[in-house]
Amino acid sequence: MDLFLPISSLIGIWFLVVTIPGPNFVAVTQYSISESRVEGFFIALGVSTGAGIWATASLLGLGVLFVHWPLLYDIIRLVGGLYLMFIGLKIIRAAFYFSLSSFTANQLPVSKYAAFRRGLLTSFSNPKTAAFFGSLFVATIPPQAPVWVFVITIALIVCVSITWYSLVAFFFSIEKVQSVYHRSKRFLDCITGSILLFLGARLAFSKS
Secondary structure, three states: OOOHHHHHHHHHHHHHHHOOOOHHHHHHHHHHHHOOHHHHHHHHHHHHHHHHHHHHHHHOOHHHHHHHOHHHHHHHHHHHHHHHHHHHHHHHHHHHHOOHHHHHHHOOOOOHHHHHHHHHHHHHOOOHHHHHHHHHHHHHOOOOOOHHHHHHHHHHHHHHHHHHHHHHHHHHOOHHHHHHHHHOHHHHHHHHHHHHHHHHHHHHHOOO
8 A cells, every 4th residue: 555645745744734824833933033043932832742642632632532422622712822822912911011131131041841842832723733733644544554654644743843943933023023022022022922912812621
């Protein structure tokens, strides 16, 4: 059985999807530009781990469970949306309550674990990811494919995510990019927080 084409098709589709800006992209960007490259890489690792877990869960039947028990899906969707809204509000609040000098002088460094956890929770906030992976696997991978095909596919999904978000973290942690951010920190943080508020509200209160 030639499985190279279906695997490469799935990974190609996932790469196109992962490059579309969404909550994960916003989270990686915010940490990288306001903290450091290391924190950006760890939040990239967190969102990528979350993608791998969602993909694994879809293979184990979580998407089917969502179909037969929509209340579970709605609960996860609501909690995830509220979490994104909470993070957005925190970013906006920090923009107004901390001046640039006090923010840079007094803020404690963000731990690698905290960055990873933020990325993981951001990825977990969207249960639509599990449904997406379920559809993607059905459309690209033959049902009679051996287990190792799915293991390799999930590993590639995580690798693609880590590669893309690490590039995002690298770019937004460049000194010149960070200097632009610090000159317009309040405005940019309000934009970032508003985007997360919008994405969270859409996730929590839209059933589409």
